[in-house]
Amino acid sequence: MRAALVRTFGTPPRCEEVGPPPAPGPGDVLVDVLAAGLHPRVRSAADGSHYTSRGELPLVPGIDGVGRTEEGELLYFVAPDTALGTLAERALVDRRRAVPLPAGTDPLAVAAGMNPAMSSWVALRRRVDFAPGSSVLVLGATGNAGRLAVQVARGLGAARVVGAGRDPHRLGLLDALGAEPLDLRGEEHEVAGRLGAAAGDVDVVLDYLWGAPAERAVPALLTARTDRSRPLTWIQLGSVAGPELTLPSAWLRAGALSFVGSGQGSVTTAGIVAELPALAEEIVSGRLDVRPVARPLARVHEVWGEEVAAGERVVLVP
Template identity: 65%
Template sequence: MSAPMSAPASAGTTHAAVVRSFDAPPRYEAVPLPEPSAEHEITVDVLAAGLHPRVRSAADGSHYTSEGTLPLVPGIDGVGRAPDGELLYFVLPGTAFGSMAERTVADRRRALVLPAGTDPIAVAAGMNPGMSSWVALRRRAGLRPGQDVLVLGATGGAGRLAVQIARALGAGRVIGAGRDAERLKLLPGLGADETVSLEGADGDVARRLGAAAADVDVVLDYLWGRPAQQAMPALARARADRAEPLAWIQIGAVAGADIALPSALLRAANLRIMGSGQGSVGAAAILAELPELAERISAGDLAVDPLAMPLAEVERAWSAPVEPGRRVVLTP
């Protein structure tokens, strides 16, 4: 696919958010619209596209899949209207032309038909952050009903959804841990049985984590960095039976890309560390999980908090202050 270049709006062009430098936010421009080039590709009219952390990291070149291609149109998923009128949630592969455009090219094999009346903005806001914990629990952890879950980083948008999803998938106890005291107070209303503050001295944080979550079966880790480095030994040492498996699912690295992991910790407890994300879970497995997740979001079973902003104001949207837990959604 050729890289998008500036062009006057016409039948063969579309307006889009265009990244021309990894050091600057996208700008609203008219660019050539790629033609469908394979059997299952179609042009869709985009109704809503979420500004997810994954989208930001692609747009600044920091995501681990980034190949440094510029210019690019960001956006990895969205809700759009197919030529036959069907409402679709679609996921895009790694591409230089994403979903933050008035029109884009999608693969029907990576798209899900949504029921009439579905709120495009809610689905665009919730599917990507919800997918992170939904796929982790179903495909990586293999969560069984009654097992306990700790969400490390539960005050962010994906973490708040993870609390709800763990509860919806039958978790016994759900513990939410995070730094934002006000957001922690909201987690019991979303399904958390207990909350843990990650503020304070390392020893105090470790004691709180050990007391609240010693015998959890699964940790959904959106933070990594220092919080993970505090939590791993705290949980391992406090477990009633260290031989019981503890599945540590690494999803995000908001608090840092690296940790110091003592080798003795892996011998002293049945700690199983694995990642969940693009590459560690196949596309077919991810796509198989989308229908039920979309249904839960569409039915309002999972609370999402979108902030809709016009695509034409993408520069402002990129730097607009957003409350924790909210997700910017761009709408043409």
């Protein structure tokens, strides 16, 4: 079969002929892959930088996809962390990691939306006791996952969502999704003032940035907080702005601030899989605005670093 193949970390994969998937075992099924998303998580696995990477080469990247069984059943599936991923013509699927999709489902939309939406969906359903009427700050709301996080939070009952980012065009699109846009550009004291005024009393922070923006946001929020004893849960989801921050210990004593992470390891595989049917329904129904950009698997080396518009995600089609 044809598949995207990484032979050297740091070099985009090329479409090559590889061996077929292993024979199905008990509980497995072979599928023809219809669509697989080119997510940042896929790229980080392909360059060896993701924390789950074992340095194994050659590597077929890809962590999820939509496929059809020989019997015609349509499935969304999540692949295990092995060297045989989903950017291929066929894949071996563990039924315990798969969700049946209704007839008429757009495979491209599901392949594009499940992974980026899963971060905020699992975080709010599994890492915090999130109650309808709560308020949320999304740090990094102008990215694809952050944009979906705004919609997920609203869909799960958030009364207010503040979406923070630096891209003025993408910030301007957040209002239509139900978020109050907050510009992170400018002098540090000005940004701190805007953060405090808009989000000082939020209940949850969904943080895709980390690094310096989070480092500055913590004191800005706590300083402006009406009641510092009111719990504030900071959920770490990504590190676009840097992998580390420096946090004076006093801020952990000065407010009811809790840091948690959400991702592979902090939530069990079974816990993540249990959330997939409901999230798939959100995408299939159109309640989440997902915009796939289809590209042929044969051109994977050309489209690997392709930049797309706000809300779009490249989906590879064998």
